[in-house]
Amino acid sequence: MKKKLLIFLAFFGFSFLIGGSLSSAVAQQVLEPVRNEEVVARERLEKEIEELKTTYRGQLTEYRDADKDFGIAKDQYNKLQTLASINKVTEAARKAFALRDQVLITYLELQRSRIIASEGIELSLKELVVKRIEVEGRWLVDHKQRVETMLDRTQFNSLADEFTEKSNDFEEASDQAAMILSLGDLQDVYDRLVLVRKDIFEIEAQSSSADRTRASKETDRMITEVKVILEKTWIELGNNIKKDKTSSFSSNKTKNLDPIYSGLNKTASFLRELLREL
Amino acid sequence: MIEENYNQNQTQFSVDEPILEKPPAPILEDVAVTQKKALPKYAYLIIGGVVFVLVILILAVINRPKEQIIDEPEIVPTPTMTQELSPIEKKLKVAEDMLEEANPTTEKYPFPPINTELRIDESR
Numbered sequence: 339m340k341k342k343l344l345i346f347l348a349f350f351g352f353s354f355l356i357g358g359s360l361s362s363a364v365a366q367q368v369l370e371p372v373r374n375e376e377v378v379a380r381e382r383l384e385k386e387i388e389e390l391k392t393t394y395r396g397q398l399t400e401y402r403d404a405d406k407d408f409g410i411a412k413d414q415y416n417k418l419q420t421l422a423s424i425n426k427v428t429e430a431a432r433k434a435f436a437l438r439d440q441v442l443i444t445y446l447e448l449q450r451s452r453i454i455a456s457e458g459i460e461l462s463l464k465e466l467v468v469k470r471i472e473v474e475g476r477w478l479v480d481h482k483q484r485v486e487t488m489l490d491r492t493q494f495n496s497l498a499d500e501f502t503e504k505s506n507d508f509e510e511a512s513d514q515a516a517m518i519l520s521l522g523d524l525q526d527v528y529d530r531l532v533l534v535r536k537d538i539f540e541i542e543a544q545s546s547s548a549d550r551t552r553a554s555k556e557t558d559r560m561i562t563e564v565k566v567i568l569e570k571t572w573i574e575l576g577n578n579i580k581k582d583k584t585s586s587f588s589s590n591k592t593k594n595l596d597p598i599y600s601g602l603n604k605t606a607s608f609l610r611e612l613l614r615e616l
Numbered sequence: 617m618i619e620e621n622y623n624q625n626q627t628q629f630s631v632d633e634p635i636l637e638k639p640p641a642p643i644l645e646d647v648a649v650t651q652k653k654a655l656p657k658y659a660y661l662i663i664g665g666v667v668f669v670l671v672i673l674i675l676a677v678i679n680r681p682k683e684q685i686i687d688e689p690e691i692v693p694t695p696t697m698t699q700e701l702s703p704i705e706k707k708l709k710v711a712e713d714m715l716e717e718a719n720p721t722t723e724k725y726p727f728p729p730i731n732t733e734l735r736i737d738e739s740r
Contacts, residue, residue, distance in 0.1 A: 398728060405731060412736065431736050438730050445728050452725075491736055498735040505732035512727045523718035530711035537704045595720035606712050613704060 383455045390448040397444055401437040408434040424491060431494050432485060435501070439482035442508060446471045446478070449515035458525030459518050463576055467514045474511045477504065513588040514579050520591065521568075521575060524598050528564055531605050535561060538612050550615060557608040564601035571598060 411430035415423040450471045453464055481504075485497055535557065542554060571594060578584045587594060701709060 394725075394728075401730065405734070408734065415736070427736055431734070434734060438734065441728050441730060445725070448725065494736055498733075502733050502735075509727055516723060516726070520718065520720055520723075523714065524720075527711050527715045527718055530707065530714070534704060534708045534711060537707070541704075591723075592720050599715070599718070599720055602715055606708065606715060609708055613708065 380455070383451060387448065387451050387455060390444060390451060394441070394444045394448055397437065397441045401434070401441045404430070404434040404437045428489075428491050428494060431498075432488070435485040435494070435497065436482050438501070439478045439485065443475055443478045443482070446475050446508075446511065446515075449512065449519070450475075452519055453515060453522075456519060456522040456526070458522035458527075458529065460572065460576075463518055463572075463579065466579060467511075467518055470511050470514060474504075474508055478508075510582055510584060513584040517575055517584055517588055517591065518579070520595060521571060521598075524595065524602060525568060525572075527602050528561075528568060528598075528605075531602065531609060532561060534609050538609065538616065541616055542612075550612075553608070553612055553615070557605065557612060560601060560605045560608055564598060564605060567597050567601060571595070 408427070408430040411423070411427040415427040417423075450468055453459065453468055453471075456464075481497065481501060485494075488494055488497060539554070542550065574594075575584070575587060578587045
């Protein structure tokens with residue numbers, strides 16, 4: 339009797355385990371949607387961006403420490419002027435220079451990936467800025483390699499000068515990236531709000547009152563207003579990028595983008611009101 | 617008559633009455649032990665089950681009024697808690713969240729704070 343009970347219990351437990359695992363496997367197969375290549379690529383890009391953000395933060399911290407060490411070594415070198423202090427400052431410079439290059443390489447790589455992932459940027463402008471970033475990135479990789487192999491103190495000074503002369507180009511590339519990303523984000527929001535408006539319009543078509551028609555017209559007027567400002571701003575930014583003169587546009591970023599931002603905020607609140615009245 | 621009942625022995629006390637002469641009580645313990653029968657194993661299972669059910673019932677009775685107390689203060693549900701967002705509302709919410717992130721006064725990743733003029737020797 340006892341033996342039979344044990345066999346029954348063992349069979350019950352086994353079937354429970356098997357049944358559970360089988361059902362979960364089947365459920366997984368059923369629930370997992372067929373993902374297309376675009377979705378997979380987007381997910382990969384988003385993962386890459388997250389990794390780059392973490393790497394960038396870590397490298398920036400490392401660079402700050404190396405910069406501090408270089409400052410100390412340089413003070414010692416200026417005071418002592420000994421061979422040991424020259425050796426120390428040269429090695430500290432190598433580390434700080436290489437990390438500075440690496441921080442910029444990672445930063446530009448991060449901006450490049452963010453631009454590629456952005457949905458609101460016009461393709462031609464996207465390509466232009468991505469190419470610009472890649473050019474600066476290649477220069478930095480080469481500079482870093484030379485820093486790592488350089489031995490002489492005077493040669494270090496010439497490498498330092500090269501970087502200083504190039505810094506405006508890096509800043510220009512960074513400004514271009516930051517500006518198209520900011521405007522692209524606003525464009526993306528605009529596109530989404532237009533889709534919401536279309537959905538509301540379809541519901542409105544079934545029944546409408548005088549008040550609702552007036553509210554809808556106000557909303558459409560606001561959407562058109564934002565669209566006009568957006569188009570104007572894209573043209574202006576595009577011209578600045580083509581001329582490699584984005585710094586002034588960038589320094590007036592808030593002034594240039596705030597009208598779009600406020601317009602979008604107003605549009606969103608209008609749409610919410612329209613939705614409430616439906 | 618009185619003389620007959622009175623014990624003339626001066627050395628014998630009343631406590632020394634012949635108690636031990638009473639017949640000893642029969643030992644019943646062995647009989648009781650032999651009468652007890654061992655319970656079968658399933659009986660223990662049944663008893664255990666009954667105790668378990670009783671404990672559950674007691675716990676249920678104890679917990680019942682607490683639930684009622686909790687239910688008493690009626691929480692007024694907010695629309696976000698109860699109402700599920702419609703597809704259009706969801707779209708609008710996503711756009712609003714993105715707009716908040718896209719505020720042009722904030723820059724997520726500004727140019728890295730690096731010293732572009734690092735040099736070993738000051739003079740060029």
